[in-house]
Amino acid sequence: MRVDPKRQRARMVRELEARGIHDPAVLAALGQVPRHLFVQEALRARAYEDTALPIGYGQTISQPSTVARMTMLLETFPGCRVLEIGTGSGYQTAVLAALGCVVLTIECVRELYLQTRGLLQSLALRDVHTLLGDGTLGLPDAAPYDRIIVTAGGPVVPQPLLRQLDDGGILLIPVGTKPRNQRLLRLERRGDIIEKTDLGPAAFVDLVGNHGW
Template sequence: MQAYKYSTECGHTEPQTFRVDPKRLRRRMVSQLEAQGISDPNVLKAMAAVPRHLFIQDALEAQAYQDAPIPIGCGQSISQPYIVALMSELLEVRQGLRVLEVGTGSGYQAAVLAALGCTVFTIERLRELYLNASALLRQMPFRGIYTYLGDGTLGMPDAAPFERIIVTAGSPETPQPLLDQLEEGGILLIPVGMRPRQYLMRLRKRQGRVESETLEPVIFVDLIGDHGW
């Protein structure tokens, strides 16, 4: 099997061959996710459908389906499968929802959301990652992914409102522009706090008010921007 994937140089892609059966490894990964408490069948199906090894740098390819974060260059990382599955589950997504993702990174989370049937608007501040992820996502069979370069803490007012917003970097607090762009009845998921004391927060907008839940401790890279660090 030949496909475009990350190389060791940030922003560069080249054809590579994966030497181990990735479908078998994904099935094992999904079994591990079920054992860890991920129960949404649609999320598990999406995790089984997205080829995570294509989002990993060549030198780290053997780690693609381990439950651990992996560096992707430019000081960033791809989240461990459990965190991607957990956040996808906590978003309570369903087919047809419009989702804003802040922090494209490798593009893996966006691909999982698209596999769940969402229309995904994903924004990345680092040009190298934006170009790399955009090229890779165009090779995927999933439709409805739109990539943008810019400050994700400002959101995307021209495309708002969004029914779901997911932030894949830790922020000192929830950026107000993202709350403003969340549709009534929508859910915003974001890690809040300074490493290593970050917590995953889920916010819901109901009748103009924002209700928040503190979920579990997490560790993410910093959210950089006008309304981040």
């Protein structure tokens, strides 16, 4: 029997809403982005389950509820300049683009970068710029950013990312002393002051780079 991705997405959105995702713009974005295109073909029947799935190279696509929560906490707005650390499958990138953000996204795994860049280009997303490099260093030449989202967990908050955060900007990052055992932190810049909020436990793949593992 043929599976209808549009109906599956609609069901996924209803389930996310029941789980407490109440931002209508975020729900609309997740209802728009075809998540099945961002997973391996053999796993596409599971694309709209609320679970993380492997995408190769030791990486995963985060579960929809995690992407929805991270996106909601990021508090974006149309035209918002977002630096994403860890492009991965590109799904979070596409959700941010659907919200009208200008997204600069960095991936450190060359093979995954090439694969995901091709997919994002095929979807003709506006204002998405993919780069290969050490995401823990950020992208200072294009700074400052309204929002920075890190989709991998490291032992510390990379200082280069904090320096590239605009006044009033928000940085979301999982941080912990053990791999895949972190706390999700929200850091907001108020002039020279950084306000930090602990948003609870998180489990992400390792953040690799100068300021990662």
